[in-house]
Amino acid sequence: MQARVLLRTPTLAASRVHRLSARRAMATMALQFWAAPVCPYAQRGWIALKETGAKHEYKAVDLHNKSPEFVELYRKVVQDPEANAKVPVLVDGELEITESPVVAEYILNKYGPSTGILPSEPAQLAKARLWADLWGSYVGPAQTAILQADTKAKVAEATDKMAAALKVMDAFLRSQGSTEGGAYFLGGRYSIAEVLTTSLLQRAIVYPKAYRGVDLRQLVKDNKLERFEAWMEAALARPSAQETHPDEAKLVEHGTKFTKPMQD
Numbered sequence: 704m705q706a707r708v709l710l711r712t713p714t715l716a717a718s719r720v721h722r723l724s725a726r727r728a729m730a731t732m733a734l735q736f737w738a739a740p741v742c743p744y745a746q747r748g749w750i751a752l753k754e755t756g757a758k759h760e761y762k763a764v765d766l767h768n769k770s771p772e773f774v775e776l777y778r779k780v781v782q783d784p785e786a787n788a789k790v791p792v793l794v795d796g797e798l799e800i801t802e803s804p805v806v807a808e809y810i811l812n813k814y815g816p817s818t819g820i821l822p823s824e825p826a827q828l829a830k831a832r833l834w835a836d837l838w839g840s841y842v843g844p845a846q847t848a849i850l851q852a853d854t855k856a857k858v859a860e861a862t863d864k865m866a867a868a869l870k871v872m873d874a875f876l877r878s879q880g881s882t883e884g885g886a887y888f889l890g891g892r893y894s895i896a897e898v899l900t901t902s903l904l905q906r907a908i909v910y911p912k913a914y915r916g917v918d919l920r921q922l923v924k925d926n927k928l929e930r931f932e933a934w935m936e937a938a939l940a941r942p943s944a945q946e947t948h949p950d951e952a953k954l955v956e957h958g959t960k961f962t963k964p965m966q967d
Contacts, residue, residue, distance in 0.1 A: 734759040737773055737792040739766045740949040741957040744803035745791040746902035751807040753943035754898070755815030764790050777801065804835070807898050820894055827889060830879045834888055835899035837875060841868035842907055849911045850962040858915050865917065866926055873931035886933035893941065901938045905948055906958075913955045914962045 736752060736759050738745035752759055764773050769788050777788035780799045792799065793806045795813070800806055811821045822828040845868040848861035876888065884891025911917035923932045938944060 733794075733796045735762055735794040736760065737762040737764055737776070737794070738790045739764045740947075741954055742766070742790050743902035743906050746947050746949075747803040747899055748791045748793060748806040748810060749947045750898050750901065750943045751810040751815070751820075753946055754818060754820055754893075755810055757810060757814035766790070804899060808895065811895065811898070819892060820898060822889070822892075822894055828895070831888055831894045831896035832899075833879070834875065834896040837872065838900045838903055841871050843903065844868075846907050846911060847961075849915050849917055850958070852915065853963045853966045855967055858917070861915075862917050862922070865911070865919070866922055869919075869923060869928055869931060870926060873928040876930045876934055880930075880934075882930070886937040888934060897938045897941065897944075901941065901944045902947070904935060904938060905944070906954070909951060909954055910958045910962070914958060 734757060736748060738749055738761065740746075740763070749761075762773070764770070773792070774788040776794070776799065777792055778784055778786050780792060780801050789801065791803055791806050792801045793809065795809075798809075800809060808821065811818070815821075822831060842865070845861065845865035848864050849858060852858040852861045880888045881890035881892075887893050888896035908919045911919060920932075920935075923935065
């Protein structure tokens with residue numbers, strides 16, 4: 704009887720190690736990030752994951768042929784059985800969330816508090832978030848106007864709108880940002896301001912130039928927007944921005960869905 708117990712002991716120990724390893728593996732894979740590389744909003748969360756180094760499983764979503772699994776997950780998250788499923792969706796254990804600013808901030812809060820990307824000082828955090836909101840209010844509509852302009856005259860008008868939008872952003876950077884130690888919105892400190900806007904900047908450079916010949920970089924230079932230019936180059940040079948930048952050919956192909964054909 705005693706010998707039989709001795710023979711079983713290694714098997715039991717091995718079984719415990721196996722179960723422990725399995726639990727650890729499950730915990731490692733518990734963080735799932737559902738996204739589409741061409742989506743600038745999903746890219747926000749991906750940038751946050753890169754910045755924090757959080758281990759995760761990237762679940763690629765085909766926006767033209769969404770899987771039933773993803774659609775079901777999204778509808779469960781928002782509690783709407785007929786919702787149009789959108790990226791990103793983050794699954795962290797029992798937590799399931801969507802909407803890009805929510806996802807990005809959750810990742811930064813939980814997995815990257817030591818990075819300082821989310822400023823602890825309320826005024827800095829508010830200004831950084833406002834920067835992202837202003838992008839959506841000024842640069843976003845100007846970009847849409849360029850892509851929807853279907854005559855040369857309309858393109859010229861929309862280009863002037865973009866120039867005006869960039870002037871607003873440059874002025875806000877000068878007024879509310881910092882140049883201490885670097886060119887990010889908060890100077891030498893990379894923050895949520897860049898996490899939420901870099902993917903949008905990348906597309907503002909690619910789409911207008913590809914479809915309408917409007918070069919955003921040249922527009923910035925022509926209007927002598929030095930502070931914005933410095934911020935732009937710093938944001939684009941960030942490793943997390945470069946590592947998550949989608950293939951440009953695929954990006955241009957994706958842009959056809961929201962670009963009008965030219966009439967002249």
